[in-house]
Amino acid sequence: MIIVKIDAKGMHYRPLNKMIREAVAKGEKEFELDNVGGQRYIGDGLNENVKITINGTPGNDLGAFMNGPKIIVNANAQDGIANTMNAGEIIVHGNVGDIIGYGMRGGKLYIKGDAGYRVGIHMKEYKKQIPVIITGGTAGDFFGEYMAGGIMILLGMNGKSPIVGDYVGTGMHGGVMYIRGKVDPYHLGKEVSCLELNDEDMKLISGFLKEYCEYFGFDFNEVMSGQFTKLVPLSHRPYGNLYVY
Amino acid sequence: MESQLPAEFVVNVDHEKCRKCKRCVINCSFSAIEFKDKVTPNNKQCVACHRCTTLCPESAITITENPLDYRNNYNWTPEIRKNILKQAESGGIILTGMGNPKPYPIYWDHMLIDACQVTNPSIDPLREPMELRTYLGAKPDSLDFEGKNDNVSLKTELAPQVKLDIPIVFAAMSYGAISLNAHKALAMAARRMGTLMNTGEGGLHEDLASYTDRIIVQVASGRFGVTSKYLNNSALVEIKIGQGAKPGIGGHLPGEKVGEDISKTRMIPVGTDALSPAPHHDIYSIEDLSQLIYAIKEATDYKKPVSVKIAAVHNVAAIASGIVRAGADIVMIDGFRGGTGAAPMVIRDNVGIPVELALAAVDDRLRQEGIRNRASIIVGGSIRQSADVVKAIALGADACVIGTAALIAIGCRVCQKCYTGNCAWGIATQKPELVRRLNPEVAADHLCNLLTAWGHEIQEVLGSLGINAIESLRGSRERLRGVGLNQEALDILGIKHAGIGQ
Numbered sequence: 001m002i003i004v005k006i007d008a009k010g011m012h013y014r015p016l017n018k019m020i021r022e023a024v025a026k027g028e029k030e031f032e033l034d035n036v037g038g039q040r041y042i043g044d045g046l047n048e049n050v051k052i053t054i055n056g057t058p059g060n061d062l063g064a065f066m067n068g069p070k071i072i073v074n075a076n077a078q079d080g081i082a083n084t085m086n087a088g089e090i091i092v093h094g095n096v097g098d099i100i101g102y103g104m105r106g107g108k109l110y111i112k113g114d115a116g117y118r119v120g121i122h123m124k125e126y127k128k129q130i131p132v133i134i135t136g137g138t139a140g141d142f143f144g145e146y147m148a149g150g151i152m153i154l155l156g157m158n159g160k161s162p163i164v165g166d167y168v169g170t171g172m173h174g175g176v177m178y179i180r181g182k183v184d185p186y187h188l189g190k191e192v193s194c195l196e197l198n199d200e201d202m203k204l205i206s207g208f209l210k211e212y213c214e215y216f217g218f219d220f221n222e223v224m225s226g227q228f229t230k231l232v233p234l235s236h237r238p239y240g241n242l243y244v245y
Numbered sequence: 246m247e248s249q250l251p252a253e254f255v256v257n258v259d260h261e262k263c264r265k266c267k268r269c270v271i272n273c274s275f276s277a278i279e280f281k282d283k284v285t286p287n288n289k290q291c292v293a294c295h296r297c298t299t300l301c302p303e304s305a306i307t308i309t310e311n312p313l314d315y316r317n318n319y320n321w322t323p324e325i326r327k328n329i330l331k332q333a334e335s336g337g338i339i340l341t342g343m344g345n346p347k348p349y350p351i352y353w354d355h356m357l358i359d360a361c362q363v364t365n366p367s368i369d370p371l372r373e374p375m376e377l378r379t380y381l382g383a384k385p386d387s388l389d390f391e392g393k394n395d396n397v398s399l400k401t402e403l404a405p406q407v408k409l410d411i412p413i414v415f416a417a418m419s420y421g422a423i424s425l426n427a428h429k430a431l432a433m434a435a436r437r438m439g440t441l442m443n444t445g446e447g448g449l450h451e452d453l454a455s456y457t458d459r460i461i462v463q464v465a466s467g468r469f470g471v472t473s474k475y476l477n478n479s480a481l482v483e484i485k486i487g488q489g490a491k492p493g494i495g496g497h498l499p500g501e502k503v504g505e506d507i508s509k510t511r512m513i514p515v516g517t518d519a520l521s522p523a524p525h526h527d528i529y530s531i532e533d534l535s536q537l538i539y540a541i542k543e544a545t546d547y548k549k550p551v552s553v554k555i556a557a558v559h560n561v562a563a564i565a566s567g568i569v570r571a572g573a574d575i576v577m578i579d580g581f582r583g584g585t586g587a588a589p590m591v592i593r594d595n596v597g598i599p600v601e602l603a604l605a606a607v608d609d610r611l612r613q614e615g616i617r618n619r620a621s622i623i624v625g626g627s628i629r630q631s632a633d634v635v636k637a638i639a640l641g642a643d644a645c646v647i648g649t650a651a652l653i654a655i656g657c658r659v660c661q662k663c664y665t666g667n668c669a670w671g672i673a674t675q676k677p678e679l680v681r682r683l684n685p686e687v688a689a690d691h692l693c694n695l696l697t698a699w700g701h702e703i704q705e706v707l708g709s710l711g712i713n714a715i716e717s718l719r720g721s722r723e724r725l726r727g728v729g730l731n732q733e734a735l736d737i738l739g740i741k742h743a744g745i746g747q
Contacts, residue, residue, distance in 0.1 A: 017543055040536070045473040045544025060536055065473045065544040080527055083540065084468045099527045103468030105512060121526045122467060126512040146522050148513065174517055237500055237518045243589075244337030245665060 004028050009035035013059065017041055024048050038078070043071050043088075060097075063090050066107070079116070082109045087129065091215050095137065104131040104150065108208075112216045114158070115139040117165065123175060125149025134212050141165035144231070145189070148174040153205060153212075155180045155223060168192065172233040178205050180226040188231070191238040195230040250330050251314040254293045256286035262305035269297035269306060274669040274679055275662070294660040296669035328590070339590040342663030342673070344490060344582045344627055344649055347594050352601035352734070353633045357743055359724040361711035368713055370704040376714035377700055379644055381481070382406035382550040383574040384618040404574055405550050407480050409644060410439025411700050412715055413634060415692075416625050416648030417463055417485065417554070419445025421498045421507050421519065422586030422663065423652075424680040425452065427672045430655055430688035432456040437689070438696045441480050443646075446496060446521060448510035449475055461552070464541065466495060467521035469511035473544050481575065482541050483552040484534070486525070489583025489626040492556030492597045496521035497587065502666055502675050535571035542572070550574035550621075557581060557603030557626065558596075562610035569611060569620045577646070578603050580626025584649040586673055587664035600626040601640065605738045608641030608720060617641075631702035640738065641720040654695040655688035723747075 004023050008016050016039050020031060029050050033042070036056030043052055043063040054073045063071055064083035076094035080102065088107040095113035101120040106129035114137035121142065123131055131150040137158045144152055147169060154177070156163035163181045170189030178201070183194065197205075206224060213220040256277060263284055270280045277290035278297060284306075291308065298306045315323040328339050361367040368375075383404035391400040415431045422445060429452065431442040436459045443461040448470020453460065457478040464471050465485040476482055487493065498507075498519035508515040528534050538551050552575035553568045555561070565576050580600020585593065604624045611617040624637050625646035634645045653659065656670040663673035671683030707713065710724055718724065726743040727735045735742055 013543075018546075021546065041540055041543040044540055045476070047473055061540045064540040065471070065476065067473050080536065080540075083527060084464075084471050086472045102527045103471070105468075105472075118526055122520075122522060124468075124513055126508075126514065129512075142526075145526070146520060148517065148520070171520070171522070173520065174514070236516075239497060239520070240499065240518065242338055243340040244331050244335040245340055 001030055002028070003030045003032050005032045005034065007035055008033050008037070008039055008056070010037075011039065013039040013041055017044065020052070021046070024050055036075075043069050043090075049088075063088065066090075076113070082107065082131075082133075085109075085131070093216065096135075098140070101131065101133045101152075104133070105129055106131050109133045110212050110215055111135045111137075113137045114160075118142045118145065120144045120147060120150070120152050122146040122148060123150040123152070125175065132208055134208060136212075136216065136218070138162070139164050142167050142170065144169045144172055144175070144177050146171040146173070147177070147233075148172075150175045151204070151208070152177045153180075153208065154178070155226070157218060157223070162187065169231055169233070171238060172231075173236050173238050174233060176201075177231040179229045179231065180223070181229065182227070183229050183231070191234055192231050193234045195232060197228050197230050201228075201230055248289075248330075248334055250289070250327060250334075252288035252291065252311050253314060253327070254291040255288050255309050255311050256291050256297070257307045257309065258284045258286060259303075259305040259307075260284075262303040264303060266302060268300055268302065272296045272300050272669060274667040274674070274676075275665075292660045292662045293658070294662065294669045295658045340587055340664050341590040341593055341661055342585060342587055343659060343661045344584040345594050346661070349581075349599070351627075352599055352730075352738065353629075353636055355728055355730050355734075356601075356636050356725050356738070356740065357728060358632070358635060358639070358706060358710070359726070360709040365711050367711050368708040370701075370708040373708075373713060375704040375707055376716065377411050377703060379409045379412040379715060380406040381409060381552075381575055381621045381623070381643060383620055386618065405481075405548055407441070407550060408439070409441065411696055411703075412638065412642075412644035413628075413696060413699060414440050414461070414623065414644055414646045415442040415651050416584070416646040417443035417445040417461070417483065417488075418586070418648055418652075419447030419463075419498075420450050420510055421445075421447040421502060421675070423673055424668075424671055424675060424683060425450055425506065426680050426683040426685045427652070427655065427688065428453060429685035430683070430692060431651065432459060433685065433689035434692035434696070435459040437693050440696070443483065444470075446485055447498075447507070447519075448512060449478065450506065450510045454478070463554075464537075465521050466523070466525040467519060469513065469519060469521075472512075476541060476544050476549070479549060481550040481552055482545065483554050483575075483577065484525075484537060484541070484573075485554045486528070486534075487554065487556035487558075487579065488585060489556045489579030489581055489597055489600070490585035491588040491592045492558050492581075493523060494589070494592055495523040504675055507675065531567040531571050534568065534573075538572045552577050552623070554579060556583075556596075557598045557600050559598060561598070561603045562606040565607040565622075566610050566614055566616070569616050573620055575621045575623060576607065577623045577625070578607060579646075580624065582627035583625055584627075584652075585663075600624050601636075602734070602737050604637060604640050604642055605722075609739060612641075612720075631699035632706070634699065635703055635706050635718070636725060638715060638718050639721050639725050641722070643719065650695070651692055654691045656683065 038059040040059035061080040067086040070089040073092045079097035081100040084103040098116035099118040117140035169192035389400040435442040446465030462479040553573040554577035581597030621643040668674040
């Protein structure tokens with residue numbers, strides 16, 4: 001298998017992404033991008049099951065509207081990762097910025113370190129498409145706001161506190177979050193309820209976490225030894241009684 | 246407790262004429278007519294959708310406003326008292342449908358169009374060609390050519406353009422807000438008339454797959470049904486920031502309307518609420534908007550124009566300038582009279598500004614900044630007749646959208662109950678027994694007839710103006726005059742008062 005190597009040093013995102021699109025159209029399957037420094041939209045709208053390894057820090061909207069590829073980032077990444085992503089996998093060996101997984105409908109987004117504000121806003125699911133975001137460190141405010149589906153796991157492996165910011169799950173009406181640690185009620189949105197994990201939950205998260213730990217070299221048993229909190233929406237129709245006809 | 250709200254309407258049945266066929270009973274989708282030995286109205290349920298009066302074979306039914314539902318008072322109008330009662334009984338936000346019905350000034354009706362007399366000849370559109378064709382998309386600052394003599398070609402790379410045979414596009418109305426049969430009718434008519442329809446934020450139903458070159462696909466804050474395939478199967482892509490009927494607030498399709506089919510097009514589970522947050526949470530600035538515009542351009546390989554739709558609000562000119570600078574190819578401005586499937590009444594009736602003023606302000610601003618060519622302007626928000634289209638284009642619009650006018654053409658009686666899902670005319674409903682009342686073929690014919698008629702009317706006006714192409718009218722405000730407007734309104738519209746010559 002030939003790996004298409006591109007030196008992205010000093011390149012504008014437009015020719016870089018065009019190069020990738022054209023190579024994908026020709027049937028290339030694997031890419032390695034070196035010296036990436038803030039180029040936006042890598043993997044944007046790609047529908048093929050290609051693999052892209054990024055050495056350097058990709059710019060905003062990495063994997064937006066993406067539908068199939070696997071992207072590995074060997075550094076930090078920025079804002080808007082997996083925006084409206086439909087399928088595929090993004091693995092970030094570092095921290096990420098704000099609004100990751102906005103409107104994400106499928107695929108996986110695994111982050112080794114911390115995430116910024118507004119993670120997984122309006123994440124949704126449809127039939128077999130259940131998106132998963134796992135963040136190894138902490139996350140900022142508005143985690144899972146308006147969440148409509150999918151699974152979010154927040155691990156807090158770096159021991160920083162608080163593990164998550166304010167307004168967790170405000171407007172949440174679907175999906176589930178698992179947070180490894182206690183979440184003080186004042187961090188939670190009004191539309192969320194806190195539950196203990198049952199056997200099914202443990203089975204569900206251990207499947208994803210096994211894979212996650214393999215990517216990043218975390219000790220699976222240590223990850224699982226933490227006390228998880230499960231957050232689900234109080235109602236699938238949080239605003240159903242707001243209106244009068 | 247039983248509601249103390251008086252009936253708004255009274256259903257009168259002429260029992261002499263009635264032959265008890267029960268067609269009215271079967272057709273009433275609001276349970277306002279029962280059959281108890283004879284046709285028996287339940288006035289409190291009636292919304293005056295006129296389904297029964299239209300279909301009664303004996304014309305035995307009339308509907309009148311309840312003559313004394315509320316004691317007369319100029320200040321405490323029946324509507325205000327009805328709303329207070331409703332809210333006292335429920336504690337809820339009053340929901341409503343369609344556009345703002347309040348008696349705010351309608352600026353279209355205060356503008357008059359010029360015509361040629363003696364010194365400059367008018368043109369007879371019956372005998373001479375009249376061009377209505379319009380291209381939507383960014384136009385270059387200048388054109389470069391290469392080659393010479395007979396072999397000259399355009400060197401400048403043009404941004405993607407969408408051709409309209411008539412400068413009237415069907416407004417964004419989602420599958421969910423309106424029925425699939427209504428969507429099919431709009432798609433068929435758009436194809437036949439060389440114009441476009443718009444998915445709204447509801448995704449694209451698979452039955453419309455063959456019409457994608459005639460479809461504007463919308464990307465709204467809920468991102469329902471948005472995939473790379475959806476973006477690419479389109480005539481152009483529209484980012485919905487705002488809507489004239491409900492500027493600054495989100496959308497809310499209740500779970501009971503999310504059946505199997507809508508679940509498929511929106512790509513959400515059956516029965517869940519489809520909530521569109523008020524803002525796109527990845528857009529908090531013009532720079533963020535630019536990021537999404539280019540994310541869409543990257544996903545569509547720069548082959549589709551990207552439009553940004555906003556509601557007409559106080560600062561619309563500066564916002565539109567930002568949108569153009571952010572890279573949008575089209576700016577769509579929706580005035581405060583624009584329709585909706587559902588909106589809080591307080592927003593619909595009190596927020597936003599008239600599209601006539603917004604359009605004039607935006608066109609002015611973009612010209613002043615020298616960037617008017619970089620984006621087409623489309624306006625909507627109560628375009629009611631061909632004259633409104635002509636005036637909008639003279640004020641500077643490239644094209645108009647029609648929503649309510651299109652729905653009226655296919656049977657809507659403007660009863661404003663779209664949000665109930667009980668539309669008796671099969672338009673704003675998802676109930677199969679109601680949806681099938683709307684025949685998409687017949688409805689498409691009506692839409693084509695309407696656009697054909699308006700097209701002829703626009704050609705008549707162009708002829709009387711002595712011009713033979715809609716391009717020659719665009720932004721030609723000198724051909725408009727104001728009547729009954731104060732100086733400030735005239736200045737904003739950039740037109741002179743009637744009676745002033747050249």
